[in-house]
Amino acid sequence: MKRVKLTVAYDGTNYCGWQVQPGVETVEGVLNTTISNFLHREVKVIGASRTDSGVHAYGNVAVFDVEDRYRAEIFANALNTFLPPDIVIQSSEEVPLDWHPRHCDCRKTYEYRILNRSHRDPLRKDHTMFYYKKLDVESMKEAAGALVGEHDFKSFCSVKTTVESTIRTIYACDVICEENPMDPLGGRLITIRITGNGFLYNMVRIIAGTLLQVGTGKIAKESIPSMLEAKDREASGPTAPPEGLTLMQIIYER
Amino acid sequence: MKRVKLTVAYDGTNYCGWQVQPGVETVEGVLNTTISNFLHREVKVIGASRTDSGVHAYGNVAVFDVEDRYRAEIFANALNTFLPPDIVIQSSEEVPLDWHPRHCDCRKTYEYRILNRSHRDPLRKDHTMFYYKKLDVESMKEAAGALVGEHDFKSFCSVKTTVESTIRTIYACDVICEENPMDPLGGRLITIRITGNGFLYNMVRIIAGTLLQVGTGKIAKESIPSMLEAKDREASGPTAPPEGLTLMQIIYER
Secondary structure (H helix, E strand, O other): OEEEEEEEEEOHHHOOOOOOOOOOOOHHHHHHHHHHHHHOOOOOOEEOOOOOOOOEEEEEEEEEEEOOOOOHHHHHHHHHOOOOOOEEEEEEEEEOOOOOOOOOOEEEEEEEEEEEOOOOOOOOOOOOEEEOOOOOHHHHHHHHHOOOEEEEOHHHOOOOOOOOOOEEEEEEEEEEEEEOOOOOOOOEEEEEEEEEOOOOOOHHHHHHHHHHHHHHOOOOOOOHHHHHHHOOHHHOOOOOOHHHEEEEEEEEOO | OEEEEEEEEEOHHHOOOOOOOOOOOOHHHHHHHHHHHHHOOOOOOEEOOOOOOOOEEEEEEEEEEEOOOOOHHHHHHHHHOOOOOOEEEEEEEEEOOOOOOOOOOEEEEEEEEEEEOOOOOOOOOOOOEEEOOOOOHHHHHHHHHOOOEEEEOHHHOOOOOOOOOOEEEEEEEEEEEEEOOOOOOOOEEEEEEEEEOOOOOOHHHHHHHHHHHHHHOOOOOOOHHHHHHHOOHHHOOOOOOHHHEEEEEEEEOO
């Protein structure tokens, strides 16, 4: 046997998230069915990130095991022939049989996109959160910087979480503002790009919701340290909607 | 009465183009129905560009007439409440009663987007043309430059066209190449941005298909002048698919 690592991109709009659940369409479910049909036996992938309903990915990771006679590299093109257009394997490669996408040290990068514009943009409706009042990007940048480092992110995770430790390290949290010269409304795409060694349940969406309120002036840009200190979900801002979120890449140390 | 000018953005994926046709959903048809329902009488808009099936717009223009008691500015928000999410009015303003979106001098800008990448990107599938082999962008830029100026574009329009004159002026034709540092496949978004005083039937898609073949090396970068000279549709490249095309803006001289 050998283990195949897939890098998986998907538009999450029409899926109830990554993880298999009875009665609904999920990205993991579609992968399992497609690979099982291709190999004529039941296959279950192991995924790196269980993204929520409506969340997108460029670079989620999944592994499965195959007989030695298959070359790992063929699976990207082979599976893409059978996958729906909103799930596309970006690459397939062999990894050691004991390699596990959730048990290896890694850096994950997410992007949360806010379309800041007086009217909605139908071409970006599925991949951005829309916000119509002008946001103070400089304050958002300053607040984002205070998240960098090793912190207890208990205030920035869903109360539903069940993990033992809520300590994580954020390597970078940048707020990038792009203007489109073709846009007569002067709209801006504000991207929160965040890289860390792991993220708690809803953590990026709560960070995005908090930075959004910094941008509106509802939350002071200096208040991130006291929010971290509080270790209480009530201390931070709301959870931003899923459509703005994309898991960009996962870089493993081995 | 007063005349209202709408700037209309839409994702053309699920529409059979702009123009009303029996039995199918069109952008113009949805606008007519929505405005008629809102005003409780039958209204038919006059559009600037009859975009093809699957083509998108940021800034198509349509006008209709209303009773004096309505302020023109209310229509953007009012209609957006009832329009589907893939059609969004960007602005509404009053214009003179004799103003016609197809009979006034204007500059139209289109963008044709090519996703040049070894695998498809599910997040951009509806708004880009996918091409997997690496394109020679420098040659595409050089060829694009030869289209600028006043020319007879007979070689770059569908044989189905019925217009009297095929002479048009192209003010600019730029090829812009953007790389995404987050993309492990080194993918590039190649945008052909073209501004002119008017475009013939399928003209931008034929230009895009021709520049694409310049990028692959199938057509020499020096061959645009002889293609223009030929005044024959057979002389130019294929018509690129609709999903890559977006009507960006129409700027009127008055």
